[in-house]
Amino acid sequence: MSEREAMYDPQKIEEKWQRRWDAERANEPDLDAPERPFYNLMMYPYPSAEGLHVGNLYAFTGADLYGRYRRLRGDEVFQPIGFDAFGIHSENYALKVDTHPMELIPANIANFTRQLRRAGIMYDWSHTVDTTDPGYYRWTQWIFLRLYEAGLAEKKEAPVNWCPSCKTVLANEQVIAGECERCGTPVGTRTLSQWFFRITEYADRLLENLEWIDWSETTKTAQRNWIGRSKGALLRFPVVVSGGMEPAAGSAAVSGKAASAASDRPTASTDASAPTIDVFTTRPDTIFGASFMVLAPEHPLVERVTTEERRGAVEAYREKVAATDLVQRKKADRSKSGVDTGARARNPATGQEIPIWIADYVLMEYGTGAIMAVPAHDQRDFEFAREFDLPIPVVVAPRQAAEAADDPADVAIEAGEEAVADTGDVLLVNSGRFSGTEAEEGGRAIVEWLAGDGLAEPRVQYRLHDWCISRQRYWGPPIPIVYCDACGAVPVPDEDLPVELPYVEDFRPEEGGVSPLARVASFYETTCPECGGPARRETDVSDTFLDSGWYFLRYPSTDADDRPIDDARTETWLPVDMYIGGEEHAVLHLLYSRFITMVLHDLDYLEFEEPYDRFRKHGLLIKEGAKMSKSRGNIVVPDEYMDRYGADVFRAYLMFLGPYQEGGDFRDRGIVGVERFLTRLWDSVSQAAEEGREGFPDEAVERKLHRTIRQVTGDFEGLSYNTAIAALMEYLNEARSAGRTPTLDEVRPLVVMLAPVAPHAAEELWEELGGEEPLFASAPGGGERSRNVWPEWEEELLHADEVEIPVQVNGKVRATIRVERGADRETVREAALADENVRRHLEGAEPLKVIHVPDRLLNLVIE
RNA sequence: GCCGGGGUGGCGAAACUGGCAAACGCGGGGGACUUAAAAUCCCCUGGGCUUCGGCCCCUGCGGGUUCGACUCCCGCCCCCGGCACCA
Numbered sequence: 001m002s003e004r005e006a007m008y009d010p011q012k013i014e015e016k017w018q019r020r021w022d023a024e025r026a027n028e029p030d031l032d033a034p035e036r037p038f039y040n041l042m043m044y045p046y047p048s049a050e051g052l053h054v055g056n057l058y059a060f061t062g063a064d065l066y067g068r069y070r071r072l073r074g075d076e077v078f079q080p081i082g083f084d085a086f087g088i089h090s091e092n093y094a095l096k097v098d099t100h101p102m103e104l105i106p107a108n109i110a111n112f113t114r115q116l117r118r119a120g121i122m123y124d125w126s127h128t129v130d131t132t133d134p135g136y137y138r139w140t141q142w143i144f145l146r147l148y149e150a151g152l153a154e155k156k157e158a159p160v161n162w163c164p165s166c167k168t169v170l171a172n173e174q175v176i177a178g179e180c181e182r183c184g185t186p187v188g189t190r191t192l193s194q195w196f197f198r199i200t201e202y203a204d205r206l207l208e209n210l211e212w213i214d215w216s217e218t219t220k221t222a223q224r225n226w227i228g229r230s231k232g233a234l235l236r237f238p239v240v241v242s243g244g245m246e247p248a249a250g251s252a253a254v255s256g257k258a259a260s261a262a263s264d265r266p267t268a269s270t271d272a273s274a275p276t277i278d279v280f281t282t283r284p285d286t287i288f289g290a291s292f293m294v295l296a297p298e299h300p301l302v303e304r305v306t307t308e309e310r311r312g313a314v315e316a317y318r319e320k321v322a323a324t325d326l327v328q329r330k331k332a333d334r335s336k337s338g339v340d341t342g343a344r345a346r347n348p349a350t351g352q353e354i355p356i357w358i359a360d361y362v363l364m365e366y367g368t369g370a371i372m373a374v375p376a377h378d379q380r381d382f383e384f385a386r387e388f389d390l391p392i393p394v395v396v397a398p399r400q401a402a403e404a405a406d407d408p409a410d411v412a413i414e415a416g417e418e419a420v421a422d423t424g425d426v427l428l429v430n431s432g433r434f435s436g437t438e439a440e441e442g443g444r445a446i447v448e449w450l451a452g453d454g455l456a457e458p459r460v461q462y463r464l465h466d467w468c469i470s471r472q473r474y475w476g477p478p479i480p481i482v483y484c485d486a487c488g489a490v491p492v493p494d495e496d497l498p499v500e501l502p503y504v505e506d507f508r509p510e511e512g513g514v515s516p517l518a519r520v521a522s523f524y525e526t527t528c529p530e531c532g533g534p535a536r537r538e539t540d541v542s543d544t545f546l547d548s549g550w551y552f553l554r555y556p557s558t559d560a561d562d563r564p565i566d567d568a569r570t571e572t573w574l575p576v577d578m579y580i581g582g583e584e585h586a587v588l589h590l591l592y593s594r595f596i597t598m599v600l601h602d603l604d605y606l607e608f609e610e611p612y613d614r615f616r617k618h619g620l621l622i623k624e625g626a627k628m629s630k631s632r633g634n635i636v637v638p639d640e641y642m643d644r645y646g647a648d649v650f651r652a653y654l655m656f657l658g659p660y661q662e663g664g665d666f667r668d669r670g671i672v673g674v675e676r677f678l679t680r681l682w683d684s685v686s687q688a689a690e691e692g693r694e695g696f697p698d699e700a701v702e703r704k705l706h707r708t709i710r711q712v713t714g715d716f717e718g719l720s721y722n723t724a725i726a727a728l729m730e731y732l733n734e735a736r737s738a739g740r741t742p743t744l745d746e747v748r749p750l751v752v753m754l755a756p757v758a759p760h761a762a763e764e765l766w767e768e769l770g771g772e773e774p775l776f777a778s779a780p781g782g783g784e785r786s787r788n789v790w791p792e793w794e795e796e797l798l799h800a801d802e803v804e805i806p807v808q809v810n811g812k813v814r815a816t817i818r819v820e821r822g823a824d825r826e827t828v829r830e831a832a833l834a835d836e837n838v839r840r841h842l843e844g845a846e847p848l849k850v851i852h853v854p855d856r857l858l859n860l861v862i863e
Numbered sequence: 864g865c866c867g868g869g870g871u872g873g874c875g876a877a878a879c880u881g882g883c884a885a886a887c888g889c890g891g892g893g894g895a896c897u898u899a900a901a902a903u904c905c906c907c908u909g910g911g912c913u914u915c916g917g918c919c920c921c922u923g924c925g926g927g928u929u930c931g932a933c934u935c936c937c938g939c940c941c942c943c944g945g946c947a948c949c950a
Contacts, residue, residue: 217867217868218867218868218944218945220867221866221867221868221945222866222867222944222945222946224866225865225866225867225945225946225947226945226946228946228947228949230949230950232950279950280949280950281950282949282950283950294950329948336948359948360948361948361950362948362950363948363949363950365949366949366950367949367950368950370950371950372950373950374950378950379864379948380948380950381950383948384948461949461950462949463946463947463949583944583945586944586945587945587946620943620944656875656876656887656888657875657876657888658875658876659876662868662869664875664876665874665875667874667875667889669874669875669889669890670874670875670888670889671889672888672889673875673887673888673889674888676888676903677887677888679903714879722875722876722877722887722888723876723877723886723887725887725888726876726877726886726887726888727886727887728887729887729888730886730887733887804883805883806882806883807883808882808883808930808931810930810931811882811929811930811931812931813883816883836916837916837917840916840917848930849930850930851882851930851931853882856882856883857882857883857931859882859930859931860930861930861931
């Protein structure tokens with residue numbers, strides 16, 4: 001071989017091996033009869049027009065390293081990729097460049113595909129998914145229908161952010177400081193009829209399963225926060241009927257139950273037909289301190305209870321609130337506002353009449369949309385009481401203060417400058433017969449007491465809302481429902497799926513909060529599947545998170561066109577063995593896909609209820625200390641680097657720059673380190689191949705090899721790629737320091753361990769070393785299957801006969817001595833005492849204590 | 864505010880179950896090769912002191928436990944992420 005040919009030329013070999021992997025269908029496992037199936041999944045990308053971002057590539061490369069590692073260990077690895085191409089992101093971009101998404105998306109997908117192949121990622125291109133393909137979204141619609149049948153999909157009114165300039169609904173994430181992120185117009189609130197999935201029904205299971213699934217802890221925590229379970233009680237406050245109030249027919253939120261008075265508690269004349277205000281509280285123990293009530297301005301009872309003279313003020317306030325966007329309203333640092341309705345409710349514990357206010361700090365969407373205000377023990381209520389001069393009775397006190405009082409039921413404590421919400425070592429005071437009880441216990445007793453009259457019950461409340469899947473947009477799968485005057489909402493029959501999204505020239509969002517599809521008569525005009533009469537299609541499309549809620553179920557079954565998932569394939573490959581993705585999807589996607597999986601399990605379509613056996617998040621890649629973003633102009637385009645250094649060097653650099661699960665900083669300078677490493681490795685292996693010597697002439701190198709195998713294997717298991725690469729570097733340095741050409745036995749395992757990181761170079765070197773079969777280029781489903789070529793280490797070869805151990809005097813290292821491995825305490829102690837520097841520090845004293853950690857350390861303690 | 868994850872050389876980072884802090888790499892300094900540069904190779908590289916034997920200091924800050932602490936405990940500071948007028 002001439003010297004010229006022996007040079008490391010990434011471009012040449014990368015293309016060669018990519019072609020060969022394709023030709024031999026190396027990345028396509030036998031989906032029907034795999035020996036050791038392993039489903040290695042990564043979060044599929046949104047195919048943007050800008051092309052593959054280095055952040056995407058970072059994520060995919062890390063997942064690919066794991067897949068390739070499993071493959072080399074003999075697993076048949078299924079590693080698919082797809083494209084999350086529906087959604088507002090694509091649609092907005094299409095609007096901006098004035099090109100139809102149906103034209104844009106295929107070009108973007110082609111570009112992504114080219115880049116991903118170039119990066120040498122081990123995808124099975126015969127099983128991809130494109131969410132905008134009718135062959136895919138047909139089944140997205142099918143899933144909607146299954147939820148609809150199960151009563152888990154319902155249409156209801158809900159307040160949403162509305163941008164009056166863009167004339168569209170905005171997600172909370174698209175509202176920045178009360179303004180539309182695109183045009184800067186202040187955003188308002190609108191109430192629209194929307195489709196919801198009742199994910200709240202699954203809140204408990206979604207929470208409970210987090211106990212056992214093997215996921216990154218941070219991700220589990222994020223989900224727990226998002227679900228937001230609170231334990232407390234539902235309490236009922238009867239409205240005091242005054243002359244002006246007309247009892248009206250009960251609405252959904254009105255409890256029809258009459259409040260009857262308990263015999264041991266002050267009673268009041270309450271009309272049997274009067275409504276009650278239900279509140280949720282986590283602190284039922286503080287009910288004696290509830291000095292007023294607050295309803296959300298949108299609360300259905302507001303109109304009914306408001307007195308005649310307050311009506312004008314209440315209406316004005318409600319209008320003002322309606323004009324405020326949800327994001328702005330939820331800011332905690334705003335000063336409190338509200339108005340008195342003039343109505344009164346009876347505190348069921350004290351029997352006192354307390355005023356009913358409305359205020360925008362109470363949200364209709366959480367709990368019952370109404371609260372009992374306990375200003376002494378809740379900061380928000382406190383601020384409100386201060387603002388409007390409402391009483392602040394103290395009903396909880398530190399044990400010491402409470403016990404010092406003559407009568408805990410009559411303690412004079414002034415409210416301080418803020419609410420005291422502690423639940424630690426506190427007792428109830430001024431709380432009737434519950435005074436003197438420990439707070440938590442008192443709360444339980446109070447609930448039990450009031451429950452006797454139907455005025456209280458224990459309750460668990462979730463922060464999680466039902467999942468709104470309606471989008472008044474164009475670029476998504478139409479929701480498969482038909483509205484018929486005679487039959488109402490009728491699901492589209494399965495055999496009529498897909499409801500195809502028509503090509504619409506003008507797909508701009510519509511003024512009136514309806515989808516652009518509402519302008520397309522040929523789309524919405526249809527006949528009722530039930531009665532055959534004229535009917536109108538639902539014109540909203542579904543959320544992209546529904547597309548991604550099940551894509552991983554589709555991959556193994558993409559060739560089944562008459563059913564969403566093939567049972568046998570699903571049983572073989574699912575649940576996913578390893579899922580790797582970004583923390584930004586810790587809640588939405590990962591929660592929604594768990595929900596969809598659970599529902600399909602309950603409906604008997606799946607045997608498992610959790611979709612991913614293991615989930616690991618990868619970190620964020622930043623650029624010289626700053627987040628990469630278009631506006632900063634510091635986006636790294638991978639193509640340039642792959643052109644200059646080759647895919648292998650680029651992959652190795654991305655994986656070396658920091659711990660994969662924590663992310664890292666992309667700096668141009670750092671890449672030369674791994675380039676040098678791969679070049680040196682290439683040269684050493686080429687020379688070894690040329691000389692062709694076998695064996696392990698050097699004990700130190702052999703030992704280092706076994707240590708390296710142990711280290712690298714563990715690192716791959718834990719996705720610690722940076723230290724795995726460092727270990728390979730160390731081994732190469734050791735092998736080269738022997739001052740001779742390495743032997744074949746010395747470099748073969750090195751090449752295998754390098755293969756997940758730099759698969760093209762490894763294949764080429766493996767071939768050069770005379771590997772009978774390529775590392776990856778044989779289809780795992782054909783020929784010799786489940787081939788395990790990963791090297792193994794031997795315990796007895798890990799250690800030398802002699803070890804170096806530090807000798808400490810009083811915990812400070814004073815010498816390093818060489819002793820036989822496994823030497824006992826006496827031997828080591830004597831060797832240590834022979835050392836001059838050690839003796840000097842002992843100053844002739846006999847050690848009081850000798851700490852000996854075999855083969856690790858000796859510590860002589862003299863004081 | 865609550866819940867996570869962090870804070871280690873000039874820089875990116877290592878350090879297993881409490882046992883030699885700084886592996887690996889970048890950058891920097893010196894040298895070899897070269898007419899020269901690049902590339903490559905070798906040596907040095909946390910700070911301070913030194914009689915060149917060594918000695919002292921150092922993992923955000925302050926305490927503690929221990930023969931021994933980057934690691935465990937208590938109290939603080941700062942950075943990143945999630946949640947947040949959530950009753």
